[in-house]
């Protein structure tokens with residue numbers, strides 16, 4: 001990770017500056033960001049969907065992690081100010097498309113499938129996002145949901161749904177905000 005930080009020193013400095021100066025960016029915590037980076041490198045996805053861009057920090061991490069694998073990232077942000085910041089922060093990343101609007105409105109219009117999904121937007125809506133996303137999942141898709149520990153009450157419907165489903169194998173990592181990691185198996 002230190003090598004990566006050296007390689008992208010200006011980008012990391014910009015994200016650190018924004019995080020210290022601007023409230024309510026809610027970027028993924030550093031340990032989870034490192035884990036997300038490694039999971040993308042291990043999975044080598046072709047098409048990532050991110051729900052909740054903020055200023056683009058996690059999109060940036062995933063974009064760097066998969067840049068040699070011809071991977072595309074669709075990321076969705078509803079807040080105009082954060083969408084504009086992400087557009088500026090990510091302008092050099094050629095493998096990211098940032099969609100402006102409510103995820104619930106945009107997901108149905110995405111005419112493709114995904115093999116990696118990162119959910120990090122409105123906690124109560126995780127359950128709605130996953131139900132909209134399921135028809136677009138490839139077999140063996142990896143789904144990561146943030147804030148499962150820090151927002152237990154608001155993410156419980158998502159956790160209960162995905163752990164009860166025979167289509168998903170799931171594990172929880174309880175460090176910091178807490179990630180729920182799931183693998184999707186299409187029923188035959």
Ligand SMILES: C[S@@+](CC[C@H](N)C(=O)[O-])C[C@H]1O[C@@H](n2cnc3c(N)ncnc32)[C@H](O)[C@@H]1O
Pocket residue numbers: 025026027028051052053054055056057058059076077078079082101102103104120121122125
């Ligand atoms: C936790 S932040 C995302 C942080 C980002 N993933 C990162 O780690 O850098 C959640 C973001 O989701 C956005 N959001 C909330 N509800 C949304 C929705 N329904 N559709 C799209 N974005 C939404 C918020 O505006 C906020 O910027």
